[in-house]
Amino acid sequence: MKKIALIVIFISFLGCKKDYKPENRLKDDVAFLADDKLEGRKTGSKGEKEAAAYIVKRFEEIGLKGKGTNNFYQTFTFKPKTDPHGEVSFTENSQDSTITGTNVLAYIDNQAENTIIIGAHYDHLGYGGEGSLYKGEKAIHNGADDNASGVAVMLNLAGKLKETNTSNNYLFMAFSGEEMGLLGSNYFAKNPTINSKAVSYMINMDMVGRLNQDSTLAVYGTGTSQVFKDVLAAKNTNFKLVEEESGVGPSDHTSFYLIDIPVLHFFTGQHEDYHKPGDDADKLNYKGMETISAYIYDLITDLDDNGKLAFTKTKNDSQELPRFKVGLGVIPDYLYDGQGMRIDGISKDKAAEKAGLQKGDIVVKLGDSTIIDMMSYMRALSAFEAGDSTKVTIIRAGKELKAGLKF
Missing domain, CATH: 2.30.42.10 (PDZ domain)
Structure with a gap:
């Protein structure tokens, strides 16, 4: 009888594993990242480090392994630019005039030939300063939509992909330094911790927390691989899609497009709280975030057996913008x-x-x-x-x- 009971328990355990259901922690993740205690998560700040540690904890809870240069972390040190039209220079040496930011990287190794990168920046503006559109007294810019929302959806996808769609590996990346010029993603693109030649495509989420009543969702990079437009249309049952072909834009997907990786960037639009202290967690559309996460998951599922996607160079609209x-x-x-x-x-x-x-x-x-x-x-x-x-x-x-x- 004992043997039979053990077999029944073992079979039940296998059944539980098969019916694995990831937790939905979207609201909890945003609440932590957009809390006043993190003081706006400015690159190099104490709040940024606390946010990074929280993201590591969540990756560990989901069961992912670190894929940075130091377990989950990849640090980068840079000198802030003095010329607004100049480029930031990375340096190996930390000095009084430098800032050190931290990317957070986690990996699902399915022993596959190719890898999909799923990313979102987690830094924000701290107490404002350059980049803020707020003209009042010094105040914390919590950045709930920009971009605690994207990080929360990324973590949600990590849970969903932990035991599914195993034809690819997955690298999940929380970037820092985005608000200062796509620094974290740019650094990774130049110092990858995986073989970037084996990356099939990259998905980026930046400001996905305010899906409006007509469910308009912007998707950038739709021209960077020939399969994207068809799969976006085939899997869309909820959104009014606004598509932009160019792989270049003001978020971290640009860093990957520039090294010939197909990209998709998701965005629910700007609003009056953009880069202001009013961008708080209670203003987000969490049901909308769930719907976006489900849509991206369906896209990944559809592309699971497509192998490495071919890259297509797109017209760079930003080079034609009038001054x-x-x-x-x-x-x-x-x-x-x-x-x-x-x-x-x-x-x-x-x-x-x-x-x-x-x-x-x-x-x-x-x-x-x-x-x-x-x-x-x-x-x-x-x-x-x-x-x-x-x-x-x-x-x-x-x-x-x-x-x-x-x-």
């Missing part, structure tokens, strides 16, 4: 795909506010230029200098309105 000397003082709605440029936020005491423009207004003409999209808006803006006056035409609640503004 401008003035700003309207608005946050554009980057997820808007209609005619014109829709305003998602208004900055205080800037030209747009003084002209009476409001969130939700759609700019369709600036001066003599018709605005059909973001690029035409920027081209129109580049024609003005400080002190110039002009007319702006907007659509508000279906009606066309005109206003005068001065830059």
